Amino acid sequence: MIVEKYGGTSVADVDKIKAIAKHVADIKKRGHDIIVVASAMGKTTNKLIALAKEVGYATNDRELDSLLSTGEQQTVTLLAMAIEAQGVPAISLTGYQAGFITSNHHAHAHIKDIDITNIQKHLDDGKVVVVAGFQGATENGEITTLGRGGSDTTAVALAAKLGWNCYIYTDVDGVYTIDPRIYPQAKLLPEITYNEMMQMACLGSGVLETRCVEIASKYNLQLFLGRALETDLTKGTFIMEYKHIEDMPITGISVKDDYAIMRVRNIDNDGVFIGRLFQLIADLNVNIDTISQQEGEAGKVNFTFYCNSTQSDLIVNNYDEKEYGYPIERILGFCKISVVGVGISTHSGIASTILNTLTKNNIRYYQITSSEISVSLTIERHDKEKAVAVLAKAFDL
Amino acid sequence: MIVEKYGGTSVADVDKIKAIAKHVADIKKRGHDIIVVASAMGKTTNKLIALAKEVGYATNDRELDSLLSTGEQQTVTLLAMAIEAQGVPAISLTGYQAGFITSNHHAHAHIKDIDITNIQKHLDDGKVVVVAGFQGATENGEITTLGRGGSDTTAVALAAKLGWNCYIYTDVDGVYTIDPRIYPQAKLLPEITYNEMMQMACLGSGVLETRCVEIASKYNLQLFLGRALETDLTKGTFIMEYKHIEDMPITGISVKDDYAIMRVRNIDNDGVFIGRLFQLIADLNVNIDTISQQEGEAGKVNFTFYCNSTQSDLIVNNYDEKEYGYPIERILGFCKISVVGVGISTHSGIASTILNTLTKNNIRYYQITSSEISVSLTIERHDKEKAVAVLAKAFDL
Numbered sequence: 001m002i003v004e005k006y007g008g009t010s011v012a013d014v015d016k017i018k019a020i021a022k023h024v025a026d027i028k029k030r031g032h033d034i035i036v037v038a039s040a041m042g043k044t045t046n047k048l049i050a051l052a053k054e055v056g057y058a059t060n061d062r063e064l065d066s067l068l069s070t071g072e073q074q075t076v077t078l079l080a081m082a083i084e085a086q087g088v089p090a091i092s093l094t095g096y097q098a099g100f101i102t103s104n105h106h107a108h109a110h111i112k113d114i115d116i117t118n119i120q121k122h123l124d125d126g127k128v129v130v131v132a133g134f135q136g137a138t139e140n141g142e143i144t145t146l147g148r149g150g151s152d153t154t155a156v157a158l159a160a161k162l163g164w165n166c167y168i169y170t171d172v173d174g175v176y177t178i179d180p181r182i183y184p185q186a187k188l189l190p191e192i193t194y195n196e197m198m199q200m201a202c203l204g205s206g207v208l209e210t211r212c213v214e215i216a217s218k219y220n221l222q223l224f225l226g227r228a229l230e231t232d233l234t235k236g237t238f239i240m241e242y243k244h245i246e247d248m249p250i251t252g253i254s255v256k257d258d259y260a261i262m263r264v265r266n267i268d269n270d271g272v273f274i275g276r277l278f279q280l281i282a283d284l285n286v287n288i289d290t291i292s293q294q295e296g297e298a299g300k301v302n303f304t305f306y307c308n309s310t311q312s313d314l315i316v317n318n319y320d321e322k323e324y325g326y327p328i329e330r331i332l333g334f335c336k337i338s339v340v341g342v343g344i345s346t347h348s349g350i351a352s353t354i355l356n357t358l359t360k361n362n363i364r365y366y367q368i369t370s371s372e373i374s375v376s377l378t379i380e381r382h383d384k385e386k387a388v389a390v391l392a393k394a395f396d397l
Numbered sequence: 398m399i400v401e402k403y404g405g406t407s408v409a410d411v412d413k414i415k416a417i418a419k420h421v422a423d424i425k426k427r428g429h430d431i432i433v434v435a436s437a438m439g440k441t442t443n444k445l446i447a448l449a450k451e452v453g454y455a456t457n458d459r460e461l462d463s464l465l466s467t468g469e470q471q472t473v474t475l476l477a478m479a480i481e482a483q484g485v486p487a488i489s490l491t492g493y494q495a496g497f498i499t500s501n502h503h504a505h506a507h508i509k510d511i512d513i514t515n516i517q518k519h520l521d522d523g524k525v526v527v528v529a530g531f532q533g534a535t536e537n538g539e540i541t542t543l544g545r546g547g548s549d550t551t552a553v554a555l556a557a558k559l560g561w562n563c564y565i566y567t568d569v570d571g572v573y574t575i576d577p578r579i580y581p582q583a584k585l586l587p588e589i590t591y592n593e594m595m596q597m598a599c600l601g602s603g604v605l606e607t608r609c610v611e612i613a614s615k616y617n618l619q620l621f622l623g624r625a626l627e628t629d630l631t632k633g634t635f636i637m638e639y640k641h642i643e644d645m646p647i648t649g650i651s652v653k654d655d656y657a658i659m660r661v662r663n664i665d666n667d668g669v670f671i672g673r674l675f676q677l678i679a680d681l682n683v684n685i686d687t688i689s690q691q692e693g694e695a696g697k698v699n700f701t702f703y704c705n706s707t708q709s710d711l712i713v714n715n716y717d718e719k720e721y722g723y724p725i726e727r728i729l730g731f732c733k734i735s736v737v738g739v740g741i742s743t744h745s746g747i748a749s750t751i752l753n754t755l756t757k758n759n760i761r762y763y764q765i766t767s768s769e770i771s772v773s774l775t776i777e778r779h780d781k782e783k784a785v786a787v788l789a790k791a792f793d794l
Contacts, residue, residue, distance in 0.1 A: 018453070055479040056415070063477050066491070067475065092463055096538070
């Protein structure tokens with residue numbers, strides 16, 4: 001009994017939909033119960049957003065949700081038809097029909113519950129159930145979408161509710177030790193723990209949203225991530241609670257690009273300015289990290305944090321020096337490299353290996369932060385590829 | 398308080414949607430309550446049907462309905478956004494959200510009831526309500542479509558439920574005495590009765606489905622048919638119970654193209670063969686008309702009927718001469734011309750004017766049928782334009 005999820009690139013055209021339909025029908029013919037979750041075809045969502053902007057869409061997320069939900073609805077009906085053409089009964093369900101009851105936070109709703117009555121009925125009737133990803137409805141029947149990673153969340157939440165395993169098919173082979181676009185020699189990981197995957201996701205590896213891994217972890221659900229219709233069964237990554245192979249202390253390196261350092265010097269150490277600055281940052285909905293405070297001149301302090309370059313524009317444009325009393329400095333051109341692995345807390349010397357490796361290769365690092373399973377460093381952007389390469393070699397990634 | 402309906406060509410692109418939004422917002426700003434019903438943009442429905450066929454759609458109308466319903470859902474969300482961009486609050490509703498409860502006859506569902514609670518709430522909140530045409534849902538939340546003329550039916554049914562007037566905007570100026578593609582000198586009718594309109598619709602004038610006119614007639618609802626965003630207010634046709642102008646006995650001529658004569662000669666007059674033939678015709682879902690029986694040789698009878706050429710193929714391909722005992726003849730190349738007008742029953746000499754006019758112009762006619770408000774004749778197809786022209790002249794159409 002499995003839930004399979006296919007992303008937009010996997011269902012981008014009729015031939016791909018037919019190939020997936022054949023694969024799904026074969027699984028069903030072998031006697032398995034199967035639920036398929038699908039995203040909108042190819043670039044449909046982006047096209048719909050562009051149309052919305054053209055007609056003057058400003059802030060009405062209620063309408064945008066209803067518009068975008070049509071993308072997945074189209075895919076699942078086509079996929080159900082294609083599965084039936086393979087001689088296997090199938091039915092498509094919108095998020096609403098599939099029982100996804102969500103909060104009313106349009107554009108980023110969260111799932112409150114899944115009423116599986118309808119899905120269960122169709123499974124009992126021997127049908128393949130094809131569920132529109134990314135969407136649900138409030139108790140009042142208002143259509144909502146789940147925001148980033150939405151279709152993955154649909155699949156994982158459904159698998160959790162049913163206690164089934166979940167296979168997420170996409171246009172990558174699985175989780176790599178390092179993003180192959182940065183480091184082509186990176187290795188495909190056969191296994192990764194939930195915690196490592198969450199760290200990798202948080203720290204910039206875009207293959208799976210943290211939210212999905214959280215749900216999988218909470219329900220101890222086996223997740224698989226691989227390429228759609230891959231025939232080489234040794235490919236792909238299982239995401240689970242414990243790895244079978246424990247001899248590798250480091251699982252991977254993740255890179256978050258485009259960092260800016262923001263700094264305010266010599267402020268009074270009474271918390272007043274910091275409180276006001278944090279309020280501004282919260283109002284602007286900017287995510288900052290690696291916050292630190294150092295001693296400045298004459299009992300004053302220097303305050304530093306990092307954020308994404310684009311978001312730093314928001315701060316610079318909304319920070320009024322006269323109002324706050326101190327000038328704010330911004331230095332662009334950084335990135336953050338994180339070494340991730342469950343072995344970090346149990347294997348000694350990981351941090352020193354990282355720092356020694358960088359120093360030996362003349363790579364300057366700035367802030368360092370660490371958690372139980374990760375060590376992160378801010379470095380200059382032009383050092384990115386070199387740093388990744390030397391660390392990958394040091395940890396055999 | 399008005400219901401306006403815009404067809405697919407009227408909302409075919411972003412500029413048209415914006416222009417309609419401005420028009421609708423202006424009406425709302427002048428203090429009127431308004432509900433807008435919209436079809437899918439341009440050729441969206443045909444494109445979706447083509448996609449369905451490509452993935453192998455055969456007979457699953459349940460899936461096709463869910464697929465096609467996305468077309469109208471996209472239009473209404475975009476239109477609601479565009480109206481809001483004009484500074485007027487608006488909300489889009491799918492057929493389901495608008496309370497359209499239908500039978501479960503997918504692809505040609507009929508409306509069982511409209512629960513207007515949700516629509517009324519949004520109207521009370523001062524919003525323009527934009528309703529997806531052509532669609533509804535069963536009591537179980539299964540998405541259905543209303544079949545031919547579906548969006549017009551949505552608008553008219555809603556107007557009937559609310560007791561409002563209904564304006565149907567399309568890509569024609571209104572109802573003409575004769576289809577202008579056949580007879581360019583045809584006149585635009587300012588008024589037409591429900592009965593005349595139903596005859597015109599039945600007899601081949603494609604501007605409005607009979608079903609819509611039936612509902613309008615039942616609820617004595619004033620229907621208007623005109624071109625979207627037409628600024629000349631003298632244009633367009635009102636469809637109502639009685640015309641204000643009664644001096645014109647004939648309202649128009651409608652033409653049904655592509656007729657075939659089907660004939661079986663010298664059959665036993667015991668009803669057995671006719672019963673079996675009618676069963677075949679019903680099984681094939683073929684619409685036939687102008688059925689007649691004449692005396693044949695030696696106490697036998699000849700049986701004749703007309704049907705659409707394409708549908709006649711179905712009969713020819715499924716009629717097994719050995720099984721039925723008689724050969725069936727088919728003669729292609731006919732069309733049916735109908736002269737329509739409420740004055741036919743009260744003005745004498747209409748039929749003789751028609752027949753004399755045709756005879757004088759050497760146009761041969763075959764079957765003749767008539768009703769209270771129409772006289773129909775089968776003629777050879779090559780005589781079509783000539784017959785229309787001489788009859789139009791005879792009745793000053």
